[in-house]
Amino acid sequence: MPATFFAVDHSLNKNLLLLWLILNLQSLVTMSIMLSKKVANIPPFYVMEVLERAQQLEEKGRSIIHLEIGEPDFPTAPHICDAAATAMCAGNTKYTHSQGLIELRQAIAKKYKDRFNVDITPEQIIVTSGTSPAMLLLFIALINPEDEIIMSNPHYACYPNFVTSTGGVPDYIYTNQDNGFMLQPKEVAAHINPKTKAILINSPSNPTGQVLSDSILRGIVEVAGEIPIISDEIYQGLVYEGDDHTILEYTENAFVLNGFSKLYAMTGWRLGYLITPKEHIRTLQKIQQNLFISTNAFVQYAGIAALEGPQEHVKEMVETYNKRRLYLIKRLKEMGFEIKTEPKGAYYVLADARKFGEDSLEMSRQILENIGVAITPGIDFGIGAEGHLRFSYANSLDNIKEGMKRLEKYLSE
Template identity: 75%
Template sequence: MKISLSDKIVNMPPFHVMEILERAQELEREGRKIIHLEIGEPDFPTAAHICEAATEAMCAGNTKYTHSQGLIELREAIVEKYKSQFGVDIIPEQVIISSGTSPAMLLLFMALLNPGDEVIMSNPHYACYPNFVRAVNGVPAFVYTDRDDGFVLHAEAVMEKINEKTKAILINSPSNPTGQVLSPGTLQDLADVAGNVPIISDEIYQGLVYEGEDHTILEYTENAFVLNGFSKLYAMTGWRLGYLITPKEYIRTLQKMQQNFFISTNAFVQYAGIAALRGPQDTVREMVSTYDKRRRYLLQRIKETGMEVKSEPKGAYYILADARKFGENSLELSQRILEDIGVAVTPGIDFGDGAEGYLRFSYANSLENIKEGMDRLQEYLASNR
């Protein structure tokens, strides 16, 4: 007998960027040279001292379960980071180490939401947010941000969405897909309008800021859950290492969930995390400066194709460009670009209907590849208007 699966899971949209990537890989297997401007993954290797720390830890027998919340040394290193970088005081008990930011997100939404509870988030947003919320029977409440204003989330618009069902306000700065960085004033305003509603701040792109300053929501309110991890800044996507910082009153609940659902995070990977935070930061500085050069170059090239970027991105490694003059349907446009000229870009629709007609370009690729991809695209778009 064929059973019917959960409706909410069956109806979950795919993560289009992964589908584009998978199709691009298929074309590569057929011998095509594909330029990857779709995937949000650093093209740099993980720094040698981080790899060595993991190898040493593994060989020294650190191959067992750890404390469910993670190694105390790693949690202390995270506490030190938030203190030294932002002047924020947290304690190691507030930190839960997870296998990437993604499982921490699932844990958090599961803990916060009863069926029908709402999470306010911007539209466009990181593709997976609404899918996490819906998976635990919550409801994403979208605030459509202004295309002409770089899609920045403003506190007044958030305030209008708050009602008795609101359980959290989700923010992401620096942002995927817009590359925008929220100003201290906006963060303060968001903290003020949130009142008793907690803010969930996805800070996974922290450190990847090229203009202005880096901030954490914890500078503005204690009523916040912070999601962060090692994937982006330390080029450690495949290691699967992230963390959640929770207000003190929820520690026990989240700890029990972590014990039941995940037991603990990979032990030797946590040692790699300690090396990342406490070791030399020169490779990080070099990566940031390289991303910045690519950002400036790609921005210029995107404009030359006739696509528009109204407000320049200042962080992460993405540019969300208005491609409506080349086609209203971003999925169809990105598929066509991939098949016809072998350039992989992400359709805006992946990030919500607020980004339909847009394409997201990732500059987590070499200048040489970006140049080749944009040369191909410029010629293609010029002949396809």
């Protein structure tokens, strides 16, 4: 309502009020259609809705086991926290270079060289406040109206919303338990058309936990030809069987999204980055300058400490996740959930729950309300995951055990 409404003297007679309404009709109509059509049908991020309901129940004293949220239960390592505190106290509280501190960009380039033997320069990197803003920068830069982005379905819940809200159209390739939820190069080839702007991949994957193999990545790059690949590598390093890869091992015609949230247990710090082909740096930098100016300075120092400091804590976290993964898969299978291809990365199990029901949202609601176990409904990740439930093992083994005990009892009843 415009401020003038509140200034109206309520002793005015009805006629005056009517006159006011007529005079303001135009602005009332404008207000009701103010929001963009692009976002009118944006779905909620269901995992957040589950979390918020779970927190509401906790406030009322209910015991809740959280297997919904994709957030490490580990604290950020002390040396990373110290680096941020030291940087803040030393006065690193100003804007930085729009692309990020050169020392952090050098450390990122070194990580890619040391782990994957790929050569990128610090100039190709834009440091952002999380991987999500990096995604926004990229889609704003890439998408013309109606441009299509090929992606798998199931997919990370927010991808289609980034694409549609920047004017594009998601072009889904449905994957399933039978093909291990893997994008197949042949199908990618069949989807490519004149409107295809990019092919989006995510390995290790949220929600499937699957890791794209060397041959699949090679195959996708081959069929992509001139079309760039967008590779979301945020779960890089969280791999329990086999190797993970960066798309940069296979092609330079790629945009890489990555960040510190998952591997370094730094979700709340908001630190990520985008690696771009050289010819697009300037455009992306200009968008970054306009939209975000730069990323928090002392958080960037924390990022340098994460990359350059000791890595034992990361190794320990990976070992712990793996123990939970093996336990969770075993228990879910015992209960009758179908997991044809076991997940090998990230910290998720996407289990086929159709034996228990078709409507994943309703199933997750019932489970939460009845036994206090919070799980993400498959539908959050696209129609390809309907009938499935996503279990996150970013929670302690004790809590996972308790969650499985409650679930087993509930399902058997």
